[in-house]
Amino acid sequence: MTAADAMFLALAATAVIGAAGVAFSRHILYSALSLMVALFGVAGLFVTLSADFVAGVQVLIYVGGVLVITLFAVMLTQGIQNVEVSNRAVGSVAAGLLTAGLFVVLLRAMSSAQWVKPPADVPTQTSTYGIGNALLGQYVLPFEVASLVLLAVLVGAVVLTRKETAE
Amino acid sequence: MSMTTVGLAHYLVVSVVLLCLGLYCVLTRRNAIGVLMGIELILNSAGINFVAVSRYGSAGFDGQVFAVFIIMLAAAESAIGLAVVLGIYRRMRAIDTSRLTTLQG
Known part of the structure; x- marks a missing residue:
């Protein structure tokens, strides 16, 4: 495993763990902070794809802008005391089944698709x-x-x- | 492709995972802000797809330009979405989507 692979794995794990925190956290504030982790992970993935400008834009606009106004909205719409109960989730079984089905279908489609063979060595610019x-x-x-x-x-x-x- | 080096498929798998988690978030959350966060995750997974395919498909910047547009639209969407949420909260004192049933027949 090369250093690039290890870095990809770490960043992918960051993004996925952050996204899981957004989806499963019982606390809307924790969800917002998990969103920050996920967005940073995705920005890192952009860097590993040699898309440095997109990564910078991601950090500036998402983490600096979107996340801040999301936190503002969280703070403005409810007292801090009742934040725990405010992140109610319903219908998790049906939604979980639907999402798992979509996941399987997409992975199947991915593995059966005829992908363009990537060039042997893509020059990074x-x-x-x-x-x-x-x-x-x-x-x-x-x-x-x-x-x-x-x-x-x-x-x-x-x-x-x-x-x-x-x- | 070999499984030892990171390739397009790895990025697509991460993107699919983010998409599914975002969709789950949108479907189950009853807090309108939580729903908006799920939408952000879905848009991010689309951005990963664009950049990854542009990196491993053809050299060029089309995918990255689209990713920048996606980020711009996500910022616009979340600004307007949160403004709407704040307006709803001011009027109805709730952002629980199952309690906002004024338009229900």
């Missing part, structure tokens, strides 16, 4: 330059639409959370 070129070249329209989406989100979030004024 710095990704920021290539992604920047792609975003402003081939993907410039989706990029601009994304900025429009973000503007709509900004305005929408302000409208949704402001205090309602009397009619």
